Amino acid sequence: MTPDTIDQIFVITKHWLLGYVPSALQPIVSAILSVVPILVVFPLLFAITTVLERKGLGRIQNRYGPNRVGPYGFSQPIADGIKSLTKEDVIPRSADQVVHFLAPLLLVLAAFLGYAILPIGRNMVIVNLNAGLLYFFAIGSMVELAVFMAGWSSRSKYSLLGAMRAVAQMISYEIPLVLASVVIIMATGSLSTVAIVEQQAHYTYSLPHWFVFTPWGFAGFLLFMVAATAESNRSPFDLPEGESEIIAGYYIEYSGFKFALFFLGEYLGMFATSGLAITLFLGGWSAPFSFLTWVPSYLWFFLKLLVLICVFIWIRGTLPRLRQDQLMNLAWKFMLPMTLINIFTAALWHFMPAGILRWIACTALLVIPCIALSRGLKQGKKLQVRTYRFAE
Amino acid sequence: MTVIFLILAAITIAGTAAAMSLRSAIHCILALTIGLVGLAALYLLLGAQFVGFTQILVYVGAVAILAVFAIMMTQGPGKTIQPILSTNWPAGVLVATAVFAILAWAIHSTPAHSTPTQPDVSVNQIGAALMHHYVLPLEIMGLLLTAALIGAVILAMPEKKEPQ
Amino acid sequence: MLGEGILKGLAETARNFFGSYVSKDRLTTIQFPEERAPRIEASRNFPFLVYDGTDPMAGLRCVSCLICEKECPPKCIFIEKSTDKKPDAVGKPQFYPSKFNIDVSVCMSCQICVEVCPFDAIKMDNAFELSATSRFDALLFDKQQLAKPNEYYHEIHPTEASEVDAALAAARAKAAPKPPPPPAAPTTETPAL
Numbered sequence: 001m002t003p004d005t006i007d008q009i010f011v012i013t014k015h016w017l018l019g020y021v022p023s024a025l026q027p028i029v030s031a032i033l034s035v036v037p038i039l040v041v042f043p044l045l046f047a048i049t050t051v052l053e054r055k056g057l058g059r060i061q062n063r064y065g066p067n068r069v070g071p072y073g074f075s076q077p078i079a080d081g082i083k084s085l086t087k088e089d090v091i092p093r094s095a096d097q098v099v100h101f102l103a104p105l106l107l108v109l110a111a112f113l114g115y116a117i118l119p120i121g122r123n124m125v126i127v128n129l130n131a132g133l134l135y136f137f138a139i140g141s142m143v144e145l146a147v148f149m150a151g152w153s154s155r156s157k158y159s160l161l162g163a164m165r166a167v168a169q170m171i172s173y174e175i176p177l178v179l180a181s182v183v184i185i186m187a188t189g190s191l192s193t194v195a196i197v198e199q200q201a202h203y204t205y206s207l208p209h210w211f212v213f214t215p216w217g218f219a220g221f222l223l224f225m226v227a228a229t230a231e232s233n234r235s236p237f238d239l240p241e242g243e244s245e246i247i248a249g250y251y252i253e254y255s256g257f258k259f260a261l262f263f264l265g266e267y268l269g270m271f272a273t274s275g276l277a278i279t280l281f282l283g284g285w286s287a288p289f290s291f292l293t294w295v296p297s298y299l300w301f302f303l304k305l306l307v308l309i310c311v312f313i314w315i316r317g318t319l320p321r322l323r324q325d326q327l328m329n330l331a332w333k334f335m336l337p338m339t340l341i342n343i344f345t346a347a348l349w350h351f352m353p354a355g356i357l358r359w360i361a362c363t364a365l366l367v368i369p370c371i372a373l374s375r376g377l378k379q380g381k382k383l384q385v386r387t388y389r390f391a392e
Numbered sequence: 393m394t395v396i397f398l399i400l401a402a403i404t405i406a407g408t409a410a411a412m413s414l415r416s417a418i419h420c421i422l423a424l425t426i427g428l429v430g431l432a433a434l435y436l437l438l439g440a441q442f443v444g445f446t447q448i449l450v451y452v453g454a455v456a457i458l459a460v461f462a463i464m465m466t467q468g469p470g471k472t473i474q475p476i477l478s479t480n481w482p483a484g485v486l487v488a489t490a491v492f493a494i495l496a497w498a499i500h501s502t503p504a505h506s507t508p509t510q511p512d513v514s515v516n517q518i519g520a521a522l523m524h525h526y527v528l529p530l531e532i533m534g535l536l537l538t539a540a541l542i543g544a545v546i547l548a549m550p551e552k553k554e555p556q
Numbered sequence: 557m558l559g560e561g562i563l564k565g566l567a568e569t570a571r572n573f574f575g576s577y578v579s580k581d582r583l584t585t586i587q588f589p590e591e592r593a594p595r596i597e598a599s600r601n602f603p604f605l606v607y608d609g610t611d612p613m614a615g616l617r618c619v620s621c622l623i624c625e626k627e628c629p630p631k632c633i634f635i636e637k638s639t640d641k642k643p644d645a646v647g648k649p650q651f652y653p654s655k656f657n658i659d660v661s662v663c664m665s666c667q668i669c670v671e672v673c674p675f676d677a678i679k680m681d682n683a684f685e686l687s688a689t690s691r692f693d694a695l696l697f698d699k700q701q702l703a704k705p706n707e708y709y710h711e712i713h714p715t716e717a718s719e720v721d722a723a724l725a726a727a728r729a730k731a732a733p734k735p736p737p738p739p740a741a742p743t744t745e746t747p748a749l
Contacts, residue, residue: 056573059572059573059576059577060569060572060573061572062572062576062582062583062584063583063584063585064583064585064587067587096416096418096419098419099418099419099422129441130441130514130515131441131442131445131515134441134442134445134446134449134515135441135445137445137449138445138446138448138449138452138453139448140453141448141449141452141453141454141457142448142452142453144453144457145425145452145453145456145457145460148457148460148464149422152418152460152464160464164461164464167457167461171457174453189516190516191515314566314569314570314573315566317569318562318565318566318568318569319562319565370558371558374558375558
């Protein structure tokens with residue numbers, strides 16, 4: 001078993017299985033064989049992430065996480081799954097039945113569709129679209145519609161309020177998300193995720209060519225991660241679903257399996273955007289050092305995904321929740337200018353000759369506006385005497 | 393190939409037919425979204441990847457959200473509506489038939505070419521064309537969008553309080 | 557420095573995370589039911605009947621005076637006085653309760669029955685793991701379930717039990733029949749002549 005065979009084991013298995021199928025059915029069987037592993041692996045990863053998150057948050061907060069079910073509590077997702085399946089499905093009588101039913105389905109559908117263009121390993125992408133990145137952002141915009149449907153159909157004030165906040169937040173952060181990845185499109189000249197990863201899979205003196213190791217790539221990565229955290233409604237941007245504030249916001253009227261579907265959709269969205277961040281900035285399935293390329297490519301992808309998930313959990317345990325206006329200010333007044341400056345910096349990097357000068361110039365061009373914007377935004381926040389305006 | 397086309401066409405027609413005949417405004421918009429997604433799928437069937445995904449990104453992701461926000465702000469979580477179809481759905485059918493007739497006559501009366509070869513337009517070429525050939529419309533659109541953005545900001549800005 | 561607060565927060569949480577594996581005193585959780593939190597001496601839950609000696613029924617201190625039944629606010633004590641008498645710890649024949657039931661689903665742990673008992677026969681237990689599968693039958697404790705030895709009382713409330721034992725011993729010493737005085741020593745008083 002050469003390292004190459006282990007690396008391509010899934011591709012080889014799929015081709016071998018396809019040999020047994022008559023050629024008329026081969027396209028559809030090929031599609032099924034590509035899609036089924038995604039449908040199996042990522043919900044499993046979701047189950048592991050829920051228990052990791054609860055135990056991780058527990059340890060961060062100086063307590064044990066769940067440790068009763070299974071060895072050290074790691075079978076907790078099984079118990080959670082049984083609970084959510086057997087809970088009574090309560091639907092408010094005045095709720096819009098059809099829309100109420102379809103909202104979680106649309107969310108999970110949009111979340112799953114996002115995996116179609118992620119290259120999980122070498123030659124392991126479901127479909128290599130020429131406009132793959134555009135497809136991902138188009139699918140991401142369907143999530144907002146699902147969130148709105150969920151909040152509207154419950155016909156409850158809290159859910160409607162939560163839905164409005166959630167949609168406003170997701171729309172605002174979609175722009176920095178897309179603009180942060182525009183830098184990558186500029187650098188690689190292609191919208192295809194496979195091409196982007198392949199451009200990063202080269203090594204100079206055993207160091208990789210990942211885009212995160214350039215000033216504009218690093219800034220783009222940070223901006224992308226912040227926008228991705230906001231897009232999946234995750235702490236510290238989880239005001240729409242803040243448990244202590246609006247009691248779960250737009251999915252307050254959902255119980256049992258539909259609630260679990262919302263949870264699943266949210267986490268799947270988080271994995272998909274993390275996967276995209278890995279593809280765009282962290283080199284996809286390529287190894288960090290050239291002497292480590294014998295490790296299979298899919299293992300690297302999942303390792304990087306696990307690291308990003310741990311970072312998400314870490315940030316969730318650390319930062320307090322942002323208020324709605326602080327959220328929006330961050331998106332429009334800080335991140336949008338920063339992404340535009342980042343694009344300009346990336347262009348400068350492209351046109352300057354290689355050397356220490358372009359490192360200094362680009363870093364300065366990114367750091368100075370960042371500091372200026374944050375200090376400038378803080379200036380206007382002097383504490384004032386509160387004045388009240390009463391309704392006439 | 394035709395099976396896929398028939399299915400997508402059926403979805404699009406069903407979605408838009410529902411959009412004109414349902415009673416609740418939100419249901420209409422959601423049905424219209426289904427129709428738009430069907431249209432995007434038809435674009436993808438024709439091989440126009442960029443247009444198809446941009447259709448979803450713009451129409452479903454922005455226009456539909458805008459429409460639902462407008463309805464949500466103006467109507468609120470509405471009353472339970474019993475009848476599904478609106479009361480003047482015959483008028484909708486009439487208008488749709490009239491538009492269909494006009495479009496069908498227009499398409500029929502154009503001189504028919506032989507089946508054209510499918511142009512293989514990649515996003516690269518679209519980008520290059522936008523930057524070279526069509527850069528003036530691009531800049532004008534940018535200007536228009538900036539004006540709209542400034543207008544939105546002005547509308548949403550709190551009014552200056554008069555000094556008391 | 558810009559972003560210092562976030563970085564310090566992240567360092568703090570990382571320290572918490574790794575420290576919780578290294579130093580056990582960071583985790584203050586008590587893993588019930590493997591460990592139990594120590595109870596203070598005055599903790600109480602539901603009453604129990606004290607018996608001296610080894611036989612639960614013969615050594616019960618309760619003489620069925622019915623004061624606790626009358627004083628109980630939610631009326632959760634049900635006593636049936638016996639028709640015969642049996643000797644108590646000192647030897648005096650006393651009535652005894654032929655039935656002594658406490659409905660712990662009603663009992664509110666107010667301790668009034670303990671305060672009014674003149675015989676130190678009913679005291680407060682602190683056992684709380686009393687889950688039962690039936691709401692009515694299994695939560696009506698009868699005489700057998702309520703009788704617990706004096707040694708158990710010493711275990712759960714040592715100070716109280718010692719005081720009660722001392723008081724009881726003093727009372728028994730006073731009530732015991734006096735031993736005959738020793739024969740009077742020949743006094744040195746002069747006989748009347």
